[in-house]
Amino acid sequence: MTYDVAIVRQPLNALFDLKGSPAAIQNWAADVLPTLPERPNSRTGQASVELYHVGRNHWIARAPLEQEAELEKHLSPTNCPAEISIVRVSDTLTFFRVVGPQADEVMSIACPLDIHETEFGEETVTYTELFGLKALIMRCEDGFEFAVEQSFGDMAEDYLSRAVA
Amino acid sequence: MMLIPCPFCGKRNESEFIFGGAVGADRPDPNSVNDAEWVEYLTVAPNPLGPVQERWWHARGCSEWVTIWRDTRTHDIVEAPDDSE
Numbered sequence A: 001m002t003y004d005v006a007i008v009r010q011p012l013n014a015l016f017d018l019k020g021s022p023a024a025i026q027n028w029a030a031d032v033l034p035t036l037p038e039r040p041n042s043r044t045g046q047a048s049v050e051l052y053h054v055g056r057n058h059w060i061a062r063a064p065l066e067q068e069a070e071l072e073k074h075l076s077p078t079n080c081p082a083e084i085s086i087v088r089v090s091d092t093l094t095f096f097r098v099v100g101p102q103a104d105e106v107m108s109i110a111c112p113l114d115i116h117e118t119e120f121g122e123e124t125v126t127y128t129e130l131f132g133l134k135a136l137i138m139r140c141e142d143g144f145e146f147a148v149e150q151s152f153g154d155m156a157e158d159y160l161s162r163a164v165a
Numbered sequence B: 001m002m003l004i005p006c007p008f009c010g011k012r013n014e015s016e017f018i019f020g021g022a023v024g025a026d027r028p029d030p031n032s033v034n035d036a037e038w039v040e041y042l043t044v045a046p047n048p049l050g051p052v053q054e055r056w057w058h059a060r061g062c063s064e065w066v067t068i069w070r071d072t073r074t075h076d077i078v079e080a081p082d083d084s085e
């Protein structure tokens, strides 16, 4: 069966992995980050910076690659307080968009999550699995966006293209 | 298929988790137990017919460790038995 979708590999993003208590992170980085998302597996955004709450005391900040140096300067990973951890991880994840009228059907082949709108809304971001690989998934305009470990990028693309062929 | 309740993510498919083994006895002080008791602690895992307490790691999720009770007869996730610690 063929599906009416497009699979589009995304360019690199500026990504920072943030760990620590919400208060400590807010104290250190409030001026460059959106308000911390409180609900597990949700996101907030401000200007072009997004923040994903992906685990207990664990967030991922994402912005266009052009902002990496500026963000790094402000987040200052090497000088941050000992109770928090900030690591630049821009090179570790490859993002894809699966968009089109049947994007949800294709994602349902790959992923065990219930991705109906009522369970998986606009603001949801979560780690789950995609063809058995750990993947970060969320909605985007006209479909879904997901990220896998960079070295699995070609494999994920291959799986997807076989699933939709 | 099991849906395992993660304290951070809610109920998730078992395939997102890695089994971390049954919850056994606490490690005894090796100087205060005899050899048989020590070998028992090292090598005998709980294997009841009925509820067993287990650890699961939400590896392809939020990375939290989860402790549940699972009934080995039905595969259901159940409440802790009344006599459990």
Ligand SMILES: [Zn+2]
Residues within 6 Å of the ligand: B006, B007, B008, B009, B010, B058, B061, B062, B063, B064
């Ligand atoms: Zn979880």
